[in-house]
Amino acid sequence: MRILQVVCTLAPRYGGPAVACPELSRELVRQGHQVSIFTSNCDGSGNLDVPLDRPVIKDGVEVRYYHGWSRLGKYMFSPGLWRALGENVAKFDVAQVWAVYSFSTTAASYWCRKRGVPYIVFPHGSLDPYLRRRNRPRKWIYTKLFAERDYRKAPAVLFNTSEEMRLASDWSGFARPNGSNGAMQKRFVVPIGVDSKWFQEPNAAAVARLRGRYPALAGRKVVLYMGRLTFKKGLDILCRAFAKIARERDDLHMLLAGPADEGYEQKVRGWLADGGVLEKTTFAGLMEAEDRFAVMQLADVFALSSYTENFGQAVAEAMASGLPVVISDQVNIWPEVLKADAGLVVPCDADATAQALRAVVNDPVRRRQMGSNGRRWVAENLPWDNVGAQMVHVYEDLVK
Numbered sequence: 001m002r003i004l005q006v007v008c009t010l011a012p013r014y015g016g017p018a019v020a021c022p023e024l025s026r027e028l029v030r031q032g033h034q035v036s037i038f039t040s041n042c043d044g045s046g047n048l049d050v051p052l053d054r055p056v057i058k059d060g061v062e063v064r065y066y067h068g069w070s071r072l073g074k075y076m077f078s079p080g081l082w083r084a085l086g087e088n089v090a091k092f093d094v095a096q097v098w099a100v101y102s103f104s105t106t107a108a109s110y111w112c113r114k115r116g117v118p119y120i121v122f123p124h125g126s127l128d129p130y131l132r133r134r135n136r137p138r139k140w141i142y143t144k145l146f147a148e149r150d151y152r153k154a155p156a157v158l159f160n161t162s163e164e165m166r167l168a169s170d171w172s173g174f175a176r177p178n179g180s181n182g183a184m185q186k187r188f189v190v191p192i193g194v195d196s197k198w199f200q201e202p203n204a205a206a207v208a209r210l211r212g213r214y215p216a217l218a219g220r221k222v223v224l225y226m227g228r229l230t231f232k233k234g235l236d237i238l239c240r241a242f243a244k245i246a247r248e249r250d251d252l253h254m255l256l257a258g259p260a261d262e263g264y265e266q267k268v269r270g271w272l273a274d275g276g277v278l279e280k281t282t283f284a285g286l287m288e289a290e291d292r293f294a295v296m297q298l299a300d301v302f303a304l305s306s307y308t309e310n311f312g313q314a315v316a317e318a319m320a321s322g323l324p325v326v327i328s329d330q331v332n333i334w335p336e337v338l339k340a341d342a343g344l345v346v347p348c349d350a351d352a353t354a355q356a357l358r359a360v361v362n363d364p365v366r367r368r369q370m371g372s373n374g375r376r377w378v379a380e381n382l383p384w385d386n387v388g389a390q391m392v393h394v395y396e397d398l399v400k
Contacts, residue, residue, distance in 0.1 A: 001392075
């Protein structure tokens with residue numbers, strides 16, 4: 001099949017689709033399909049240093065970047081992407097369109113309908129009620145102008161978990177218009193995959209380099225957070241929880257690995273300072289390549305207290321690395337974590353999170369067992385070859 005992926009940007013700072021889209025595309029190529037990604041070069045308020053006059057071919061995937069503008073690093077607009085979709089979308093058998101409140105989603109949905117190309121829309125967590133309540137007036141306007149039509153007229157919708165699908169089910173874009181006898185969209189649940197590199201033995205040299213870079217971790221039990229420092233990640237909860245247990249002892253340290261939204265790192269530092277544990281926390285910034293794998297080997301527990309998370313890709317990567325996890329019950333992979341006995345699931349509450357972290361840190365035998373359970377579950381369920389095959393079945397269902 002000729003498969004088109006449309007995503008607003010692949011800038012690493014955004015995580016999520018910027019990671020999952022290329023990884024899925026590489027797997028689809030490995031399974032014998034032709035895959036192109038159409039995207040913009042937006043990167044915050046600036047632009048990625050990528051060629052715009054020719055495709056970039058990596059691991060067999062064709063990536064075409066188009067110049068775009070970004071309003072405050074958020075809404076991204078690209079006339080070049082609009083034109084390219086109009087000229088090229090008919091060359092593909094099927095398209096996967098990432099996001100909801102996005103120019104790239106609206107452009108791709110329009111041209112797929114215009115050219116008769118079946119497409120599947122993928123909200124990637126954007127329809128969680130917690131996120132729908134934020135910036136409600138703007139989202140309501142965009143929904144009525146574009147998003148309802150983009151989704152109602154799509155042949156299918158993709159979710160990463162059954163929990164994500166349940167939470168999104170009351171959104172107006174899934175409601176059948178009054179008097180309409182048209183068929184509802186098909187709905188599919190396919191998880192995000194985990195790269196095979198996470199199952200390989202760690203690079204000892206990379207781990208040693210990381211230890212040298214962060215000497216404060218030496219001799220400490222490390223609580224690891226990996227992801228963007230942003231409002232939805234529940235870092236206020238995690239900071240208060242860490243303070244509750246770190247004030248009691250001197251053998252704990254927290255490592256925050258990820259880029260920060262503008263001004264947000266100062267908020268996090270403020271919460272830690274208020275708790276008296278700022279000096280027991282290291283801000284590592286965005287970690288890439290070998291550092292992402294190595295940091296998992298330095299940690300004792302992975303923590304994610306998000307108020308909303310459509311899947312929890314970093315949670316799955318931590319599990320693949322053999323780390324026990326402590327997550328909130330708003331991280332939609334939580335039922336799988338409980339079923340696998342790979343960690344502890346708690347409400348979005350600092351006391352409950354502190355109690356869970358304390359329990360994991362204080363029990364090395366249980367910690368190792370949960371890490372082993374999680375690694376086994378991810379190896380059985382989330383390798384990209386399994387996930388890629390599931391996505392191929394979805395695409396085939398749309399084009400038959």
